Amino acid sequence: MTHHRSKTIATWLALALGTFGAHRFYLRGRRDALAWLHAIPTLIGLFGAWRLRVNGIDDWLPWLLLPLLGLMIAQAALCAILYGLTPDEQWAARFHQPVQETAWAPVLGVIFALLIGGGVLMGTIAFSVQHFFEWELASPTALN
Numbered sequence: 553m554t555h556h557r558s559k560t561i562a563t564w565l566a567l568a569l570g571t572f573g574a575h576r577f578y579l580r581g582r583r584d585a586l587a588w589l590h591a592i593p594t595l596i597g598l599f600g601a602w603r604l605r606v607n608g609i610d611d612w613l614p615w616l617l618l619p620l621l622g623l624m625i626a627q628a629a630l631c632a633i634l635y636g637l638t639p640d641e642q643w644a645a646r647f648h649q650p651v652q653e654t655a656w657a658p659v660l661g662v663i664f665a666l667l668i669g670g671g672v673l674m675g676t677i678a679f680s681v682q683h684f685f686e687w688e689l690a691s692p693t694a695l696n
Contacts, residue, residue, distance in 0.1 A: 556647075556649055557578070557579055557643075557647040557649065559635060559636070559638060559640070559643045559654050559658050560654055560657040560658050560661070561578065562575050562578055562579055562635045563632050563635045563636040563657075563658045563661035563662065563665075564632070564657070564661050565578050566628050566629075566631040566632035566635055566661075566665070567628065567629065567632040567661050567664060567665050567668070569628075570590075570625075570627070570628025570629070570631055570632060571590060571594040571621075571624040571625055571628050572590055572591050572594055573586070573587035573588065573589070573590030573591065574587075575628075575631055575632075575635070576590070579647075590624070593620040593621075593623070593624050594620075594621060594624045596617055596620050596621075597617055597618055597619070597620035597621025597622070597623075597624060598621060599617060600613065600614040600616070600617025600618040600620065600621065601614070601617075601618055601621060603617070604618060612687075615680075615683040615687070618676075618679065619676050619679065619680045622672050622673065622675060622676025622679070623673075623676060625668070625669065625672045626669050626672055626673040626676065628669075629665040629666070629668050629669020629670075629672070629673075630665075630669060632661055632662065632664075632665035632669075633662050633665045633666065633669070635658070635661075636658035636659060636661045636662035636665070637658075637662060640652065640653060640654055
């Protein structure tokens with residue numbers, strides 16, 4: 553017996569807890585291997601954020617770890633966008649359930665996902681590129 557899978561719940565779970573794979577657990581169950589793998593890069597990125605806060609900006613390890621958190625947030629926002637914009641008929645066919653009309657809740661989730669995901673992705677790219685060039689300028693070959 554299959555359970556009803558709400559597009560609204562899946563969209564908001566992806567947005568709120570998608571970095572830990574909550575949307576995949578909701579849609580595919582506890583046996584989904586990819587859902588369990590979501591937590592690893594998220595926790596590594598959170599460790600980078602903690603280390604940056606404790607040791608300051610001179611520590612080089614957060615430069616490598618923090619972008620993982622940004623990319624996981626961006627992928628969770630992308631999943632929320634994909635779920636929220638999936639037509640109701642296609643959603644029902646994918647999960648073998650009757651078609652149910654969704655209201656504005658998935659669309660609002662998509663709007664928030666665009667705001668959060670776009671901002672975090674741009675910030676992650678800017679952070680990574682800035683620190684890459686700072687590292688390049690600090691290297692001994694750049695002084696020659």
